[in-house]
Amino acid sequence: MSGASPTLKEAMLRLVPNLRAFAVSLCGNVERADDLVQETLLKAWNSMDGFQEGTNLRAWLFTILRNTYFSECRRRRREVEDRDGSKAADLSVHPEQPGHLDMADFRKALDSLPADQREALVLVGAAGFSYEEAAAISACAVGTIKSRVNRARGKLIELLSISPPHEYGPDAAIEAIISRTARGGSR
Amino acid sequence: MANNGSAELKPGSAPQARRKRRSSPRREGCPADGGQPLLRVIHSADRVPSADRVREPSLDMNKPPFRRPDGPAGMLDRTVQAQIGRLLRDVFADVAAEPVPRRFIELLAALDIKEKCR
Numbered sequence: 001m002s003g004a005s006p007t008l009k010e011a012m013l014r015l016v017p018n019l020r021a022f023a024v025s026l027c028g029n030v031e032r033a034d035d036l037v038q039e040t041l042l043k044a045w046n047s048m049d050g051f052q053e054g055t056n057l058r059a060w061l062f063t064i065l066r067n068t069y070f071s072e073c074r075r076r077r078r079e080v081e082d083r084d085g086s087k088a089a090d091l092s093v094h095p096e097q098p099g100h101l102d103m104a105d106f107r108k109a110l111d112s113l114p115a116d117q118r119e120a121l122v123l124v125g126a127a128g129f130s131y132e133e134a135a136a137i138s139a140c141a142v143g144t145i146k147s148r149v150n151r152a153r154g155k156l157i158e159l160l161s162i163s164p165p166h167e168y169g170p171d172a173a174i175e176a177i178i179s180r181t182a183r184g185g186s187r
Numbered sequence: 188m189a190n191n192g193s194a195e196l197k198p199g200s201a202p203q204a205r206r207k208r209r210s211s212p213r214r215e216g217c218p219a220d221g222g223q224p225l226l227r228v229i230h231s232a233d234r235v236p237s238a239d240r241v242r243e244p245s246l247d248m249n250k251p252p253f254r255r256p257d258g259p260a261g262m263l264d265r266t267v268q269a270q271i272g273r274l275l276r277d278v279f280a281d282v283a284a285e286p287v288p289r290r291f292i293e294l295l296a297a298l299d300i301k302e303k304c305r
Contacts, residue, residue, distance in 0.1 A: 009295055009298075009299050012295060013287065013291070013292065013295050016287045016291050017282070017283040017284070017285065017287060018283055020282055020283065020285070021279045021280070021281075021282035021283040022279075024282045025278070025279065025282075030282075034288060034290070037291065038290065038291070038294060041291065041294060041295065041298075042294075042298075045295075045298050103274065103277060103278060103281065106274040106275075106277075106278060107278055110275070110278065121275065122275070122279065125271075125272055125275040125276070126275045126276050126278065126279035126280075127279065153268065153271060156271055157267055157271070
């Protein structure tokens with residue numbers, strides 16, 4: 001075994017924040033995410049021979065992480081179904097202030113997406129991978145990634161009730177009164 | 188990212204459907220020209236004569252979020268997508284900005300030492 005050169009070890013360390021962010025987005029739980037990252041680093045280290053220098057280390061580590069996650073999911077099938085099914089059904093997000101979405105609202109909606117759609121959306125929309133790279137990471141066709149991303153976006157729009165600005169010129173003062181009345185009433 | 192997103196969502200962009208459930212100050216936006224109201228304030232459903240609602244299918248609670256079929260859909264879609272994209276990156280960056288937990292620094296150091304001792 002050739003082992004990791006110091007630079008490769010450093011490179012892996014530098015990618016840990018990214019891996020954690022990806023892991024959290026997959027499993028929605030920081031502790032489990034960190035376990036996933038740990039397992040990913042161990043696997044990567046032990047199969048370093050399979051990695052060719054000069055290729056995309058980040059994509060390689062992401063691939064190991066998502067494979068680890070999904071094979072774990074297959075073992076814990078029931079939990080996955082809960083995550084992807086029943087919870088999503090009763091989820092509805094009502095931002096406190098109309099037109100204002102905070103991160104907690106968004107996270108909740110993101111977590112309710114089916115795992116494959118959430119993964120595709122995060123890889124392309126947050127981690128900055130191309131559709132081609134995301135397809136390679138997820139071991140599926142580019143078209144599949146595109147349709148997952150589209151479905152995920154559509155579902156998010158629905159869940160968050162994001163409404164595009166309408167053409168009736170918004171009267172800020174009246175809008176403020178209405179939103180205050182509405183919020184007051186909901187308390 | 189430097190461009191603050193609040194500009195993208197104006198206060199007037201609240202989904203009309205969300206307001207419907209609550210009774211709001213009585214106010215009818217009725218422009219003199221008799222055309223579309225400038226502002227619609229939605230009264231509680233039972234007070235709105237059903238005939239009026241026929242003209243406003245987008246206020247139906249059972250319908251998906253507000254969509255204006257004849258509107259400049261492409262532009263609106265881009266605004267919404269931009270908002271989602273920004274939130275998505277924020278959620279990701281939020282975790283990525285956290286310092287690397289000690290366990291990973293130690294793990295990689297231990298692996299490295301083990302490797303060198305072989």
